[in-house]
Amino acid sequence: MNKEAGPFINARIEKLRLAMGEKNIDTAIIARPENVFYFSNFNPIINSHPAYVIISLKQDACLLVHCIRNDHARMEGSVENVQLYGKWGANVALAMHDIDAIAALLGDSPIRLGVEGDYASVNWLKAVHSKLNAADTSDIAGDIEMLKIIKDAYEIGCIRKSAALVDCGVETAIGCLDAGAHEAAACTEGQYRMREMWHERFQDYEVSGFGSSEGAQVDSLAVWSMANERIAYGCDCPQAYFPVAGDLVLPMSWARIGGYAAENERSVAVGELDALRNRAYDAMLGAREALFAVLRPGTPFEELYLAAMKVFEDAGFSSILPGRCGHGIGLSTHEFPSLTSGNKIRLKPGMVFTVEPGLMTKDWGGVRHSDTVLVTEAGYELLTQSRRDKITIKQCAYR
Amino acid sequence: MNKEAGPFINARIEKLRLAMGEKNIDTAIIARPENVFYFSNFNPIINSHPAYVIISLKQDACLLVHCIRNDHARMEGSVENVQLYGKWGANVALAMHDIDAIAALLGDSPIRLGVEGDYASVNWLKAVHSKLNAADTSDIAGDIEMLKIIKDAYEIGCIRKSAALVDCGVETAIGCLDAGAHEAAACTEGQYRMREMWHERFQDYEVSGFGSSEGAQVDSLAVWSMANERIAYGCDCPQAYFPVAGDLVLPMSWARIGGYAAENERSVAVGELDALRNRAYDAMLGAREALFAVLRPGTPFEELYLAAMKVFEDAGFSSILPGRCGHGIGLSTHEFPSLTSGNKIRLKPGMVFTVEPGLMTKDWGGVRHSDTVLVTEAGYELLTQSRRDKITIKQCAYR
Numbered sequence: 001m002n003k004e005a006g007p008f009i010n011a012r013i014e015k016l017r018l019a020m021g022e023k024n025i026d027t028a029i030i031a032r033p034e035n036v037f038y039f040s041n042f043n044p045i046i047n048s049h050p051a052y053v054i055i056s057l058k059q060d061a062c063l064l065v066h067c068i069r070n071d072h073a074r075m076e077g078s079v080e081n082v083q084l085y086g087k088w089g090a091n092v093a094l095a096m097h098d099i100d101a102i103a104a105l106l107g108d109s110p111i112r113l114g115v116e117g118d119y120a121s122v123n124w125l126k127a128v129h130s131k132l133n134a135a136d137t138s139d140i141a142g143d144i145e146m147l148k149i150i151k152d153a154y155e156i157g158c159i160r161k162s163a164a165l166v167d168c169g170v171e172t173a174i175g176c177l178d179a180g181a182h183e184a185a186a187c188t189e190g191q192y193r194m195r196e197m198w199h200e201r202f203q204d205y206e207v208s209g210f211g212s213s214e215g216a217q218v219d220s221l222a223v224w225s226m227a228n229e230r231i232a233y234g235c236d237c238p239q240a241y242f243p244v245a246g247d248l249v250l251p252m253s254w255a256r257i258g259g260y261a262a263e264n265e266r267s268v269a270v271g272e273l274d275a276l277r278n279r280a281y282d283a284m285l286g287a288r289e290a291l292f293a294v295l296r297p298g299t300p301f302e303e304l305y306l307a308a309m310k311v312f313e314d315a316g317f318s319s320i321l322p323g324r325c326g327h328g329i330g331l332s333t334h335e336f337p338s339l340t341s342g343n344k345i346r347l348k349p350g351m352v353f354t355v356e357p358g359l360m361t362k363d364w365g366g367v368r369h370s371d372t373v374l375v376t377e378a379g380y381e382l383l384t385q386s387r388r389d390k391i392t393i394k395q396c397a398y399r
Numbered sequence: 400m401n402k403e404a405g406p407f408i409n410a411r412i413e414k415l416r417l418a419m420g421e422k423n424i425d426t427a428i429i430a431r432p433e434n435v436f437y438f439s440n441f442n443p444i445i446n447s448h449p450a451y452v453i454i455s456l457k458q459d460a461c462l463l464v465h466c467i468r469n470d471h472a473r474m475e476g477s478v479e480n481v482q483l484y485g486k487w488g489a490n491v492a493l494a495m496h497d498i499d500a501i502a503a504l505l506g507d508s509p510i511r512l513g514v515e516g517d518y519a520s521v522n523w524l525k526a527v528h529s530k531l532n533a534a535d536t537s538d539i540a541g542d543i544e545m546l547k548i549i550k551d552a553y554e555i556g557c558i559r560k561s562a563a564l565v566d567c568g569v570e571t572a573i574g575c576l577d578a579g580a581h582e583a584a585a586c587t588e589g590q591y592r593m594r595e596m597w598h599e600r601f602q603d604y605e606v607s608g609f610g611s612s613e614g615a616q617v618d619s620l621a622v623w624s625m626a627n628e629r630i631a632y633g634c635d636c637p638q639a640y641f642p643v644a645g646d647l648v649l650p651m652s653w654a655r656i657g658g659y660a661a662e663n664e665r666s667v668a669v670g671e672l673d674a675l676r677n678r679a680y681d682a683m684l685g686a687r688e689a690l691f692a693v694l695r696p697g698t699p700f701e702e703l704y705l706a707a708m709k710v711f712e713d714a715g716f717s718s719i720l721p722g723r724c725g726h727g728i729g730l731s732t733h734e735f736p737s738l739t740s741g742n743k744i745r746l747k748p749g750m751v752f753t754v755e756p757g758l759m760t761k762d763w764g765g766v767r768h769s770d771t772v773l774v775t776e777a778g779y780e781l782l783t784q785s786r787r788d789k790i791t792i793k794q795c796a797y798r
Contacts, residue, residue, distance in 0.1 A: 034613050046634040048726075048733035068722065071761045072632035089631075089719040089760055115521070122524050123516040123538065139522065184602065188594040191618065195587040199639065203583065206636035212611040214433050214731035215660070216653075218623040218636060219590065220614075232488075233471030235445040237605035237617060240598065254615075261614070320488040323467065327447075332613035334447035361488055362470045 005041045005258070006078040008154040012147060013039055013061050019143040020057060020114060027106060028055045028114035028140050029128070033210040034331040035116065035144055036063075037259050042077035044069050045208045046216045049086060050098065053079065054105065064101060067091035099124075103131040114140035145336045149328060150350040155260055156374060159330070159352055161202050162255045162262035163372050163383035169194045169223040169253030170264045171386055177243060177251070177268065180396030183225040184238040186251065190223030194255060205257045210331070220256035225249060231366035245271030245395040248281075248365045254333055261333045263354050264384045265370035269392045277367070280359050281390055283315035284367045287357040288388070291325065295355070296379040301343040308357035317359055325357035329372060351375040352383070404440045404657070405477040407553045411546060412438055412460050418542040419456060419513060426505060427454045427513035427539050428527070432609040433730040434515065434543055435462075436658055441476035443468050444607045445615045448485060449497065452478065453504065463500060466490035498523075502530040513539035544735045548727060549749040554659055555773060558729070558751055560601050561654045561661035562771050562782035568593045568622040568652030569663045570785055576642060576650070576667065579795030582624040583637040585650065589622030593654060604656045609730070619655035624648060630765035644670030644794040647680075647764045653732055660732045662753050663783040664769035668791045676766070679758050680789055682714035683766045686756040687787070690724065694754070695778040700742040707756035716758055724756035728771060750774040751782070 016039070020028055030036055030053040037043045039053040040063045049066030051073070056062075063079040065072075067088035074082050084093040085101035094101040110133045115125065117139030128134065151159065169190040176186035198207055198221065209217030224238045227249040243249050252265040267281065287308035294307050308325050312318070328335030329352055337343050339353065352375075358368025372383045415438070419427055429435055429452040436442045438452040439462045448465030450472070455461075462478040464471075466487035473481050483492040484500035493500040509532045514524065516538030527533065550558065568589040575585035597606055597620065608616030623637045626648040642648050651664040666680065686707035693706050707724050711717070727734030728751055736742050738752065750773075757767025770783045 032613075033611075044634060045636070046733065068633045068759075071628070072635060075632070076635075086722060088722045089758075117522040118520050120521050121517050122514070122519050122521060123540075125521050141522075185598055187618075188591070188598070191594070192587070192591050195590070199584055199587070203639045208636045209614050209616075210611070211614075211616075212432075212609070214431075214733075215608050215610075215616065215619075216634065216732060217608075217610075217614065217616050218621045218634070218653075219586075222617045224617045229470070233474070234467045235443060235615065235617070236471060236475075237444070237607040240602045254617075323485060323487045333615060334445065334613075359488075360467075 005154055008152050009039060009041055009078045011152070013055055015147050016055055016143065017057055020055070020140070023114070023138060023143070025112050025114040025138050025140065026057045027111040029102060030055065030116065032116050032119040037210065038144070038148060038331060040077045040079045042073050043206065043208060043210060043259060044072065045211065045218055047211055047213050050213070052098065052102070054102065062105060064098065064105070067093050099127045099131050102128070106132060108133055110135070113137045116141040116144065148330055149336065150348060151330060151352050152350070155330065156352070158205070158258040158260035159262050159372065160383055161205065161257040162260055163264070163385070165194050165197055165221060165255035165257070166253035166262050166264035167384055167386045168197050169221065169255065170251050170266050173223050173225060173251040174266065174268055174391065174393065177249060178393040182240040182242045183227060183249070184240050187223040187225055187238045190251070190253065191221055194221040194223070194253070202257055206259070207256060209256050210259070220254065220261070222255070223251060223253045225251040228365040229362045232360050232362040243270045243395065246274060248273065248277055248367055250366065250368070252370070259331055261329050262372040262383060263329055263333065263370055264372065264386055265356060265368060266386060266391055267367045267369055269390065271392070271395045277364060279315060280317065280367045283312055283317060284358060284369070285390065286315070287311040288355065288369065291355060291357055292380070295347070295373070295375070297347050297349055297375060297377065299347050301337055301339050301345050301347065302341055305339045305341055312357070312359065320359055320361045322358055322360065326354045328353045347375045349375050349377050404553055407551050408438060408440055408477045410551070412454055414546055415454055415542065416456055419454070419539070422513070422537055422542070424511050424513040424537050424539065425456045426510040428501060429454065429515065431515050431518040436609065437543070437547060437730060439476045439478045441472050442605070442607060442609060442658060443471065444610065444617055446610055446612050449612070451497065451501070453501065461504060463497065463504070466492050498526045498530050501527070505531060507532055509534070511535045513537050515540040515543065547729055548735065549747060550729060550751050551749070554729065555751070557604070557657040557659035558661050558771065559782055560604065560656040561659055562663070562784070564593050564596055564620060564654035564656070565652040565661050565663035566783055566785045567596050568620065568654065569650050569665050572622050572624060572650040573665065573667055573790065573792065576648060577792040581639045581641045582626060582648065583639050586622040586624055586637045589650070589652065590620055593620040593622070593652070601656055605658070606655055608655055609658070619653065619660070621654070622650060622652045624650040627764040628761045631759050631761040642669045642794065645673060647672065647676055647766055649765065649767070651769070658730055660728050661771040661782060662728055662732065662769055663771070663785055664755060664767060665785060665790055666766045666768055668789065670791070670794045676763060678714060679716065679766045682711055682716060683757060683768070684789065685714070686710040687754065687768065690754060690756055691779070694746070694772070696746050696748055696774060696776065698746050700736055700738050700744050700746065701740055704738045704740055711756070711758065719758055719760045721757055721759065725753045727752045746774045748774050748776050
């Protein structure tokens with residue numbers, strides 16, 4: 001397993017300790033899978049037996065896992081102090097249940113506890129309070145969000161690789177649509193070519209995602225597509241639809257390398273579009289141009305959104321403006337913050353987000369290109385590099 | 400979108416209303432994606448803007464979604480009463496934020512609220528309590544679990560299709576390993592063949608999973624594999640490892656049709672195994688035989704586990720017994736309940752779970768076959784149908 005991440009992870013733990021100190025928290029129990037990974041490099045993939053990172057001002061960081069994951073956590077994690085709960089094979093644990101193990105680790109003295117308030121379940125926190133001396137409990141989710149919003153060099157390296165994969169996925173799908181495949185089959189080919197690229201170029205990295213307590217994502221390399229009014233659904237499983245002249249088709253791809261996601265989406269015109277769709281497509285390209293013109297450190301996120309919206313309004317699309325035109329991306333595919341009205345946060349080098357001003361309506365469908373973008377000292381860098389102009393494919397006559 | 404599920408979903412809503420009545424709950428807010436789907440047939444796939452089902456004793460069930468999902472929810476969901484929050488395009492919402500929308504729907508009168516205590520976050524419930532008159536709040540997660548444990552005819556039909564797909568994935572991977580591919584490439588071919596089977600036989604059904612707030616699973620058709628000591632990791636991303644004579648390799652597959660998962664895992668011997676691994680493999684086959692011999696309605700789950708463990712103990716593997724030898728499966732890949740010591744619940748027709756007594760140790764690896772099994776009136780039915788004996792492939796000499 002790739003252990004490059006170790007020094008970067010230690011730096012993140014130190015930053016969280018600083019934030020904890022400022023908020024008078026001495027112990028943080030981290031449970032959201034993406035955050036456990038952020039602070040330990042450990043991704044169990046299956047989360048039916050949750051893993052935790054316990055970060056303390058008083059002791060070394062600890063990675064607490066179910067017995068069944070002992071060897072995996074020791075091999076893959078960058079946190080040396082691995083502790084166990086549960087029962088499996090020959091492994092010896094602190095306790096049968098996770099929270100009893102945490103209590104054994106932390107002892108009886110009162111702690112000033114930090115938890116992820118937007119993740120910790122009501123039942124879980126009740127159990128924690130019944131076993132730990134932690135009457136003083138605060139929410140650290142926002143602090144972790146603010147750490148994750150600036151990507152370090154290791155993270156950016158991973159996202160560059162993911163970006164190459166999603167370019168491959170979308171471009172392959174477009175080629176297949178152009179050759180006469182239906183949407184779902186074009187997506188199948190896109191995913192297959194992404195897997196081949198993974199084998200050829202990035203085989204030492206994992207392509208797994210983080211799932212939930214209810215399901216795992218061993219393979220994150222995905223292409224899907226929607227056309228016409230189905231674009232207004234937001235997201236749906238691709239169908240066996242053969243695009244015809246006049247259609248607007250939207251192939252999309254996500255990929256994760258070392259846990260870090262990139263996104264690529266392209267609007268594809270099939271043959272000649274009608275006047276309304278042409279106007280929408282041109283407005284979308286203009287909105288992107290206006291947005292990129294102000295994309296540099298110091299610009300508030302809101303300004304990116306408003307620059308794009310002005311172009312849509314001037315083109316006559318005020319009634320169907322999107323709620324946002326991009327989102328942070330990293331260990332989550334839709335991460336804080338949003339490119340939207342009211343978001344006064346200023347861009348900083350190291351931020352990574354999607355840029356995708358678009359229009360969507362059940363009347364005629366939707367149009368957008370989505371790219372994954374890195375904010376740099378000088379301005380920005382497009383990590384996804386597929387062509388960004390008006391893309392047209394022919395209608396395939398022989399079906 | 401496939402709407403067969405409608406009548407079955409209405410029956411589930413009625414069952415939950417009965418359970419609510421018995422617990423003096425009049426309003427349930429359901430938020431876990433798998434459960435939202437269970438009660439509405441709606442899967443947004445991307446959960447960055449959560450969907451909710453609100454089930455009340457006093458009014459019709461309601462599906463509450465973000466504006467961006469209005470068309471999708473109306474097309475796909477079986478709940479007619481669709482309400483909106485947020486802002487997107489031309490859609491008109493009850494309120495900007497989800498909990499304000501819920502408050503608008505439920506009004507000011509006191510409600511006796513049910514929530515999923517193992518899912519609802521601390522922050523979320525705090526916000527609910529600040530906006531709703533719901534001082535009396537109970538946990539309904541267990542009630543929903545007990546509904547989901549018995550699958551109806553529609554669900555079983557979906558799982559049969561998923562089972563056919565996972566058989567395909569594992570069998571394809573085994574064939575590729577036999578032909579000299581490395582593990583990750585064999586998995587790529589397995590997934591590709593599963594996609595082809597989806598196109599050929601099940602194209603009308605979605606293969607998407609439920610993801611989390613942080614990531615989506617558009618495609619659930621997965622094959623992965625681990626060999627030798629890596630089997631003891633529990634789950635890991637497949638690697639470019641070429642198996643050699645004496646190895647034990649474990650190709651595994653999951654698939655979802657209409658949201659419902661099946662699982663197939665097969666232990667594969669490469670050439671001749673050493674005496675210890677042979678003994679373990681034979682013990683595993685014997686443990687399965689002993690377990691299936693008592694698998695019928697009325698048997699407690701615990702008895703299945705103990706029957707298998709006795710065979711492992713008699714074969715000399717007491718020190719590395721597994722913590723469980725199967726788990727429920729359905730909308731979750733690892734669902735309540737476990738086939739384990741202490742689980743006194745008795746098998747009933749309609750239950751679906753994996754049967755996978757196995758051994759795992761970092762010393763020599765691990766061995767198990769996993770099948771997805773339906774409990775029937777007479778006994779059981781194996782939904783996965785790959786060969787279940789000792790599987791051997793040759794070592795590929797030319798690399």
